[in-house]
Amino acid sequence: MESVKVSARSVPKAVAGAIAAIIREGKTVEVQAVGAGAVNQAVKAIAIACVYMQEENTEIISIPSFAGIDINGEERTAICFKVEKR
Amino acid sequence: MESVKVSARSVPKAVAGAIAAIIREGKTVEVQAVGAGAVNQAVKAIAIACVYMQEENTEIISIPSFAGIDINGEERTAICFKVEKR
Numbered sequence: 001m002e003s004v005k006v007s008a009r010s011v012p013k014a015v016a017g018a019i020a021a022i023i024r025e026g027k028t029v030e031v032q033a034v035g036a037g038a039v040n041q042a043v044k045a046i047a048i049a050c051v052y053m054q055e056e057n058t059e060i061i062s063i064p065s066f067a068g069i070d071i072n073g074e075e076r077t078a079i080c081f082k083v084e085k086r
Numbered sequence: 087m088e089s090v091k092v093s094a095r096s097v098p099k100a101v102a103g104a105i106a107a108i109i110r111e112g113k114t115v116e117v118q119a120v121g122a123g124a125v126n127q128a129v130k131a132i133a134i135a136c137v138y139m140q141e142e143n144t145e146i147i148s149i150p151s152f153a154g155i156d157i158n159g160e161e162r163t164a165i166c167f168k169v170e171k172r
Contacts, residue, residue: 037122043150044152047152062150064136064148066130
């Protein structure tokens, strides 16, 4: 599984391209976001990746979950989206 | 398909309960959110609904997309999550 980290400043189209590239390799992507702004950009990126893959007749799905991650020694709750081919 | 609208002030656990109830009926849910705060609450709700359904040995997936919706005569872009059994 490959991992993509998204921040509130990430560009959704660029992240979508990265997600689509990993899916095309037949892999599952874990998209990680901390905070509302980052989660919003992550969701936009996944929605755009869905469009990209639809154009290639591939349907992708996402499964969100909570994950505790360490940021500079502080415990934060991230949202992890598992994105894969349906 | 049943629809659930989420705002930035929605309580994720309550929304998750509503999503789970619809899934248990064998239906697909469309979770609609406008703005980063609402999208964040929607994702948390879906993640919690995933946990609820896992406890019942049911896996659920979400497929996000963009949708133009009308709010007080103004065109806004919403994120719609199609949530259904895998």
